Amino acid sequence: MVTIECRNVWKSFDRKSVLRGLNLKINPGETVVVIGQSGTGKSVLLKHIVGLMHPDSGNVLIDGIDITKLSRNKLFELRMRFGMVFQGSALFDSYTVEENVGLALREHTDLPDEEVKRIAEEKLHMVGLDGIGDRHPAELSGGMKKRVGFARAIAMDPKCVLYDEPTTGLDPINSDVINNLIMKLSDELHITSVVVTHDLQSAYKVGDRIVMLYDGKVLFEGTPDEVRNTDQPIVRQFIEGRAEGPIAVGNAE
Amino acid sequence: MDATAPGATFTRAFREVGATVLGFLRDVGGSSIMLAGVIGRLYELPRTAHQTFLQMELIGIGSIPLVIVTAVFVGAVAAVQAAYQFQDYVPMVFLGTVVGKSVILELGPVLTALVVGGRVSASIAAELGTMKVTEQIDAMEVLAIDPQRYLVMPRIVACFVMLPVLTIFADFLAIIGGMVVANATVGVDYATFVEGLRLFFYVDDVISGIIKAATFGVIIGLMGCYNGFRTHGGAQGVGRATMQAVVSSCTCILITNYFLASVLFRVIFYKGD
Numbered sequence A: 001m002v003t004i005e006c007r008n009v010w011k012s013f014d015r016k017s018v019l020r021g022l023n024l025k026i027n028p029g030e031t032v033v034v035i036g037q038s039g040t041g042k043s044v045l046l047k048h049i050v051g052l053m054h055p056d057s058g059n060v061l062i063d064g065i066d067i068t069k070l071s072r073n074k075l076f077e078l079r080m081r082f083g084m085v086f087q088g089s090a091l092f093d094s095y096t097v098e099e100n101v102g103l104a105l106r107e108h109t110d111l112p113d114e115e116v117k118r119i120a121e122e123k124l125h126m127v128g129l130d131g132i133g134d135r136h137p138a139e140l141s142g143g144m145k146k147r148v149g150f151a152r153a154i155a156m157d158p159k160c161v162l163y164d165e166p167t168t169g170l171d172p173i174n175s176d177v178i179n180n181l182i183m184k185l186s187d188e189l190h191i192t193s194v195v196v197t198h199d200l201q202s203a204y205k206v207g208d209r210i211v212m213l214y215d216g217k218v219l220f221e222g223t224p225d226e227v228r229n230t231d232q233p234i235v236r237q238f239i240e241g242r243a244e245g246p247i248a249v250g251n252a253e
Numbered sequence B: 001m002d003a004t005a006p007g008a009t010f011t012r013a014f015r016e017v018g019a020t021v022l023g024f025l026r027d028v029g030g031s032s033i034m035l036a037g038v039i040g041r042l043y044e045l046p047r048t049a050h051q052t053f054l055q056m057e058l059i060g061i062g063s064i065p066l067v068i069v070t071a072v073f074v075g076a077v078a079a080v081q082a083a084y085q086f087q088d089y090v091p092m093v094f095l096g097t098v099v100g101k102s103v104i105l106e107l108g109p110v111l112t113a114l115v116v117g118g119r120v121s122a123s124i125a126a127e128l129g130t131m132k133v134t135e136q137i138d139a140m141e142v143l144a145i146d147p148q149r150y151l152v153m154p155r156i157v158a159c160f161v162m163l164p165v166l167t168i169f170a171d172f173l174a175i176i177g178g179m180v181v182a183n184a185t186v187g188v189d190y191a192t193f194v195e196g197l198r199l200f201f202y203v204d205d206v207i208s209g210i211i212k213a214a215t216f217g218v219i220i221g222l223m224g225c226y227n228g229f230r231t232h233g234g235a236q237g238v239g240r241a242t243m244q245a246v247v248s249s250c251t252c253i254l255i256t257n258y259f260l261a262s263v264l265f266r267v268i269f270y271k272g273d
Helices: A042-050 A072-079 A096-106 A113-126 A142-153 A172-189 A200-206 A224-229 A231-242 B006-040 B044-086 B094-133 B134-144 B149-184 B190-199 B203-229 B233-267
Strands: A003-011 A017-027 A033-034 A056-061 A084-086 A160-164 A190-197 A209-214 A217-222
Touching: A003 A042, A017 A056, A017 A217, A033 A042, A033 A172, A042 A056, A042 A160, A042 A190, A042 B134, A056 A224, A072 A142, A072 B094, A084 A142, A084 B134, A113 A142, A113 A209, A142 A172, A142 A224, A142 B134, A172 A190, A172 A200, A200 A224, A209 A224, A209 A231, A217 A224, A217 A231, A224 A231, B006 B044, B006 B149, B006 B203, B044 B094, B044 B149, B094 B149, B094 B233, B134 B149, B149 B190, B149 B203, B190 B203, B203 B233
Parallel strands: A033 A190, A033 A209, A084 A160, A160 A190
Antiparallel strands: A003 A017, A003 A056, A209 A217
């Protein structure tokens, strides 16, 4: 399990501030769901946690290690603790499903090929996909691609999994399959999970804690029940999905 | 102030020139850093042997048909042009000398690099650019796999190795093409052509051609990878990166060719006193 802490993180793109002094602590084994309007920096936050982006100022600490100060090699070592499920799955399209899931094992371990294949099949079985190892990503449906992305993310038994919009673009049934999978992985593997989503049903179901970003900062955090019952006008407008209210809709992407 | 006034036009032109120069310097710096990163990780090459051999096959074997057509016709036109300029002034025994020299020193390495560069740098930039915009490169980073080692190094090394091989193949085909055309159109028999070819044949010339080809190979691989990694903005971005990779590699090949020729023939292989 991993502790994640963001301290006063600022990030701008082309003079547009996305993160504006964000502070957030995620405790070991916790499943935190990050919600907020498009363009409030949810995916940017995930990329900072895993070192794909670096803050303009502020610190990102993983188990107490400030990753903004790590060398490239040390950062790669630290990333072994993470798995990430991308919004568009980001499967390597020239590789088969089995090669996608087994790639990290082939690169980072000396396991024989048969053992890598066995582990890849085991991970695919965990996400409910048996017998598709020989297929290419182009032959899979959106939901299957997401689940292969899950299998790839957990192939190296990470201590923390980051999910970037895991249910976006899926039908309600497939969305629930994904929600169950997030909960199953969290329970069975005892990992820290950070889920970025717009899908409130998903947020209420999988989250131990929900964090809402607004204006580049954490506006509100609490349990799913606290979010449901809050009087905070901005949170209420967001969870009720109203165009009218304190959130300036023109600012959304 | 009127935007169409001469002052405004001058300012805009000045700004655009400045932006172009800055962009060029940024690209030179960025690609140099990428190349330095690859050279610094060459000790990890055995770990990417599989990808490197795969790229060598794609780049080398895949370019053979293009190289055959280019080389044969380059040799043929070299023979026709030389024969036209020789008529009544220079003995035809020197036809083989001129075709051989021009092909080995210049036409073989440069034209092979330009045609292979167009094909390969575009293909690399499009592939890596698509991986970039679909977050596949980010996914690789999160899996703690260094994309510079896994994607860039095999491509640059494959180009570095395969360009000299393709160039030697192209030299051979161009000379054969020149010999056949010289025989068919000017009536220079094969023995005379070969005699002329051997008259001023130096191994140094072949070595300099190989050095040029290897350098051009690095440029082709580097420009493809650099532009692929800089891709942003979806399908349009991939198209832009692909075009930029071809333009950059061809431009860099032609500029580098001049400096390489100066260094190789005026310093390293200089035969004067």
